Amino acid sequence: MEILLHLLEGFGIAFLPLNLGLAIFGCLLGLFIGAMPGLGSVNGVAILLPLTFLVPPTSAVIFLGAIYYGAMYGGAISSIMLGIPGASTAVATTFDGRPLARKGMADRALVAAATASFVGGTISVVLFTLFAPPLADMALAFGAPEEFALMLLAFATFIGLGGDDIPKTLFSIFIGLVLSAVGLDIMSGQPRLIFFDIPGFFHGINFLVLAIGIYGIGEILWTIETSHKGVEVAQARISVERFVASLRSLAGTLKTMVMGSFLGYFVGILPAAGATPGSLMAYGVARSIAKDPDSFGKGNVDGVVAPESANNAASTGSMLPMLTLGIPGSPTTAILLGGMVIWGLEPGPMLFIDHTNFVWGLIASLYVANLFALILNLAFIPAFIAVLRLPFTILAPIIFILCVVGGYAPIRDMHDVWLMFLFGVVGYLLRKLDYPMAPAVLAIVLGPLAETSMRQSLLIGHGSPAIFFERPISGGIMLVAIALFAIPLFRLVRRAARRAAS
Amino acid sequence: MRQAELILALVMGLLSAGLMWKSAELPIGWIPDEGPGGGAFPFWLSAGMLACCIWILVRWARRPTGVAADTGPYIPREARTQVIVVTAALAVMIGLIHIIGVYGSVPLFLVFYLRGLGRHGWPMTGAFAVATPIVTFFFFEAILKITLPKGYTEPLFYPLYDWFL
Numbered sequence: 016m017e018i019l020l021h022l023l024e025g026f027g028i029a030f031l032p033l034n035l036g037l038a039i040f041g042c043l044l045g046l047f048i049g050a051m052p053g054l055g056s057v058n059g060v061a062i063l064l065p066l067t068f069l070v071p072p073t074s075a076v077i078f079l080g081a082i083y084y085g086a087m088y089g090g091a092i093s094s095i096m097l098g099i100p101g102a103s104t105a106v107a108t109t110f111d112g113r114p115l116a117r118k119g120m121a122d123r124a125l126v127a128a129a130t131a132s133f134v135g136g137t138i139s140v141v142l143f144t145l146f147a148p149p150l151a152d153m154a155l156a157f158g159a160p161e162e163f164a165l166m167l168l169a170f171a172t173f174i175g176l177g178g179d180d181i182p183k184t185l186f187s188i189f190i191g192l193v194l195s196a197v198g199l200d201i202m203s204g205q206p207r208l209i210f211f212d213i214p215g216f217f218h219g220i221n222f223l224v225l226a227i228g229i230y231g232i233g234e235i236l237w238t239i240e241t242s243h244k245g246v247e248v249a250q251a252r253i254s255v256e257r258f259v260a261s262l263r264s265l266a267g268t269l270k271t272m273v274m275g276s277f278l279g280y281f282v283g284i285l286p287a288a289g290a291t292p293g294s295l296m297a298y299g300v301a302r303s304i305a306k307d308p309d310s311f312g313k314g315n316v317d318g319v320v321a322p323e324s325a326n327n328a329a330s331t332g333s334m335l336p337m338l339t340l341g342i343p344g345s346p347t348t349a350i351l352l353g354g355m356v357i358w359g360l361e362p363g364p365m366l367f368i369d370h371t372n373f374v375w376g377l378i379a380s381l382y383v384a385n386l387f388a389l390i391l392n393l394a395f396i397p398a399f400i401a402v403l404r405l406p407f408t409i410l411a412p413i414i415f416i417l418c419v420v421g422g423y424a425p426i427r428d429m430h431d432v433w434l435m436f437l438f439g440v441v442g443y444l445l446r447k448l449d450y451p452m453a454p455a456v457l458a459i460v461l462g463p464l465a466e467t468s469m470r471q472s473l474l475i476g477h478g479s480p481a482i483f484f485e486r487p488i489s490g491g492i493m494l495v496a497i498a499l500f501a502i503p504l505f506r507l508v509r510r511a512a513r514r515a516a517s
Numbered sequence: 518m519r520q521a522e523l524i525l526a527l528v529m530g531l532l533s534a535g536l537m538w539k540s541a542e543l544p545i546g547w548i549p550d551e552g553p554g555g556g557a558f559p560f561w562l563s564a565g566m567l568a569c570c571i572w573i574l575v576r577w578a579r580r581p582t583g584v585a586a587d588t589g590p591y592i593p594r595e596a597r598t599q600v601i602v603v604t605a606a607l608a609v610m611i612g613l614i615h616i617i618g619v620y621g622s623v624p625l626f627l628v629f630y631l632r633g634l635g636r637h638g639w640p641m642t643g644a645f646a647v648a649t650p651i652v653t654f655f656f657f658e659a660i661l662k663i664t665l666p667k668g669y670t671e672p673l674f675y676p677l678y679d680w681f682l
Contacts (some may be wrong), residue, residue, distance in 0.1 A: 069661050101587035180583065182576070186529070189562045193536055196562070199556035200543060208539055208559060232607070239603055240596040262678055286681045408635025409645070412627055416649060420619070424572050424663050432611055440604060447591065448522055473552030 020146055025375030028073060029383050037070070037078040038380050042388040042397075043084020050095045050399045050408065052242060054074040055102020056086035056330065057347040058234055061226040062417050065352050065424040070402050072358035073376045079354065080334075080377055081384040083347055084136065087290070087327045088388045091319070092399045095121055099242070104290035105478040107298040113310060119313050122396075127316050128323045129392040131272050135324030136385035139277035139283075139331035144378055147367075151339040154364035158348035159471040162341070166491035168464045168499070169286040169342045169457065175499030178292070179451040191229060191455035194220050195462025204468055215430025222353040222459045223425055224435045229452050230346075231418035232439025235411050238445065242407060263318065269478025271301045271317045272324045279325030283332025286457065287344040290329035297325035302487060331381065338374060339364055341464065346453040349460045356427065420449050518587035526537055536563035562638065568589035599634070618667030620650045620674075655681075 028034060041377035048059035060083045066168030067075035090105030095112035107129060115124040157165075170188050177184055197208040209216045275297035301321035302311045311318045333344025334351075341363035343349035355362045366374050422435035446452055474480030484490045537560055544554030545561075553658055577585045592600055606629055613622035624646040631642040657663045659681040 066661070068663075120599065132638075182572040186566055186573075189566040189569065193559050193562045193566065196559040198611040203543075203555050205543055205555055207543055212537065236600055240592060240600050246613060268529060303681070341576065387641075401554060406635060406637070408631060408637065409641075411603070412630035413645075413649065415610075416623055416626070416653070419611060419614075420653060420657060420665065424657070424661075427663065429615060429666060432614070434670075436607065436611055440534075444521075444525065448518070470552055478547065478552045 016359035018144060021148075021375045022379060024371070025292065025377075025379030025414070026382075028372055028376035029077065029379040033070065034074050034077050034376065034380060035383065036394070037074050037383045038081045039065035039387050039391070041078040041081025041087075042085040042384050042391055045082035045083075045087075046092075046388065046392055046395065046399065047402055048082065049086035049089020049102060049105075050092040050402055052099040052403075053091075054086075054234065054238075054414075055090060055104060056083045057102075057226075057345075057350065058230040059083075059086050059351050060347050061223065061230040062118065062414065062421050063423040064350060064357075065221060067354070068357075068424070072355070072360055073373045075354065075358060076373065076377050077380040077384075078349065079351055080381060080465060081388075083330055083351075084327070084381070084384045085388050085391075087136075087330050088129060088132045089394045089399070091132070091323050091394075092125065092392075093403060095124045095128065095319075096403055097399060104294060104329075105322070106291065107322035108319055108326075110298060110322075111313075111315050114312065114314035115316070115319065120314070121259040122257055122262065123316065124319050125267055126258060126266070126393065126398055127238065127319045129304070129325040129389055130262070131268070131275065131320040131329040132392075133385060133389040134269075135276040135279055135327035136331065136381075136388070138321035138324075139272065139280040139379070140381045142277075142280050142386060143331050143381070144333055145338055147374075147378070151364040151367040154340050155368075157340075157364070157488065158299075158486075159468040159475065160486055160489040161492065163465060163468040163472055164483060164489040164496065165340055165342050166461050166468070168492050168496040169336075169461065171343055171496040171499035173451075173454045173457075175502040176292075176434055177451065177454070179450055181449075181503045183450045183464065184454055187454040188450050188458045191458025192462045192465065193460045194225060194455075195222075201463065201467055213430065215428055215434075218426055218428070220434065220459070221425050222350070224422055224431045225459050226346075226350050226353070226440050226456050227418050227422050228435040228438030228440040229446075229456065230496040231414060231421070233446065233452070235414055236439065236443040239411065250475050258393075265320070268317050268320045271320050272308065274304075275321040276328040279328030280332040280381065282325070283329030284335050284344055284346050286333075286336070286342065289333055290326040292516070293329035293332075294322035294326040299322040302479040332376075333433060334381075337362065337367060338377070338513060340416040343457060346456050349457045354458045373389060428508065518589055518591055519577075519582045520582065521591040522585045526570050526573045526577065531568055531575070533563050533564070533566035533570060537567065537646075602634065614666055614668065616668045618670045619653070619665040620667065621670055623650050623653070 048054050066139045090102045091108045094100045094105040094117050098113040102108040114126045200207045241249040278297050298321050301317050303306050326489040337348040339341045343352045352362050422432045540556045540560035543556030545556040610622050610626040627646040631637045
């Protein structure tokens with residue numbers, strides 16, 4: 016009951032003209048960003064975050080949340096029309112979306128993707144509304160040791176479940192944490208890691224500098240390299256009759272949508288997993304439970320519906336730990352979390368007590384954004400197709416300029432712009448060699464919190480690390496984290512043993 | 518690819534060692550009853566980075582898999598020139614901001630990119646080169662009150678400041 020009251024209050028905030036306008040605008044912007052090949056929610060949120068200093072935090076987070084949602088919808092558009100995923104989260108959508116488009120049924124695939132996204136979004140927001148308050152209540156009892164244990168768990172999921180190369184994932188986590196330590200030592204206030212005595216390092220390295228570098232500049236360089244050959248835009252015929260027929264044909268896929276939504280939501284909560292593996296898993300499950308698994312990959316609508324419902328549900332899922340625990344569930348929410356710090360909010364369970372307007376305004380606006388993303392998506396399909404024809408040689412320089420200005424804006428120091436450029440180029444070079452980048456972005460956001468909570472815990476425990484294991488909750492989380500770290504080690508040992516035996 | 522894997526791991530290893538050395542400017546040891554010193558957190562994390570690089574190097578030498586076994590080019594030849602030109606243009610653009618400011622540098626960058634790389638016509642190039650700085654000015658300076666760097670062109674903007682800020 017209390018939840019319903021809060022939610023109603025939240026709708027009151029979400030429907031304020033400014034917030035509603037920003038939600039709709041954010042959806043539209045997100046749809047376009049998502050539809051552009053190579054750009055996804057994380058790029059949009061990273062590049063546009065500096066523009067939100069104009070409005071109050073609640074409006075800012077509603078705007079960015081809407082971009083996040085819109086981009087999840089939009090990703091499907093380029094997957095279907097170009098056969099190039101709009102973002103990694105829409106990779107699985109190409110498997111069946113592209114064959115459908117080739118068969119002249121692009122409209123059916125687009126309608127299916129939008130509808131599935133809506134179902135995924137709606138189911139996950141309802142789950143979110145129900146889960147968030149009790150989880151936040153529980154998290155209120157957390158002290159520094161629990162916080163540190165949770166952060167360790169977040170990093171451990173990258174090692175145990177991330178699926179990327181282990182030493183490269185670890186390297187990415189470490190470098191993100193080291194970059195976050197630049198500036199002043201949080202305890203003693205002494206300058207730390209001031210390279211070559213350059214004064215710009217005294218204010219530390221803002222996470223946005225790394226995020227815009229990697230997801231703005233690095234991403235565009237990557238896209239320039241991979242898309243230098245022209246791509247072919249599929250034809251889509253759209254009429255009201257065809258549209259209604261497409262909608263009708265979706266009735267049989269409802270089961271797949273619901274499956275994808277639940278799967279996506281729970282996978283999305285895990286920091287390392289998120290929307291990309293969530294959508295791939297949903298695709299796999301849909302194929303294995305289908306009566307005609309052989310038709311997958313050749314243009315089965317279920318193959319579009321499963322990943323699209325899952326990636327939207329996952330994006331909501333990843334907001335759950337961000338709001339309740341202060342641990343982001345995805346790179347995009349890591350950037351949102353960093354944004355909250357810039358806006359002067361302390362992420363974590365206290366938000367549910369001190370800033371109820373912020374939390375419930377955001378939750379209610381997710382319902383609103385989900386609806387508008389669906390309407391705008393269906394209404395603007397022709398416009399998105401036109402955008403896909405926009406030459407990259409116009410888009411790329413505009414995005415570069417946004418990155419430069421966006422990198423400058425938070426601290427107003429050209430030093431940051433140069434650092435961002437450096438991170439972008441190095442990030443691009445590392446990414447080519449399969450170094451995952453998301454752990455570094457998560458680490459630079461969590462670094463200051465992780466170090467503070469670790470050192471505070473050690474102070475409480477008089478310098479003994481036993482404190483992390485003596486308390487029941489932190490002890491439990493630590494054990495899970497250690498187990499996750501051990502998974503790849505266990506695999507290595509087993510592989511070595513097998514090789515020795517053979 | 519294989520060479521790049523080696524070179525990058527070596528460079529990152531050197532960077533890690535440098536970071537360790539730099540972190541050691543602050544106490545990295547254990548302070549009794551308090552826990553680690555101010556330099557310990559970055560020091561041990563950099564040590565972790567170094568360990569990862571060594572891990573990658575050992576694997577590269579002993580049993581190459583994935584990118585370490587890939588003998589193809591690091592950046593495909595067809596795309597290499599374009600990536601390098603774009604990166605250099607971006608660096609020049611950022612560098613020029615120090616001298617002629619955002620409003621001098623951005624149009625030049627756009628003209629170079631749209632006309633030089635994109636082969637778009639002059640009307641299109643001109644429209645973007647003129648419109649982008651104007652939109653940027655109104656959005657960032659007039660609405661957001663974020664003053665962007667103008668280098669030596671600062672005095673030219675005094676009258677605009679009087680009107681809009």
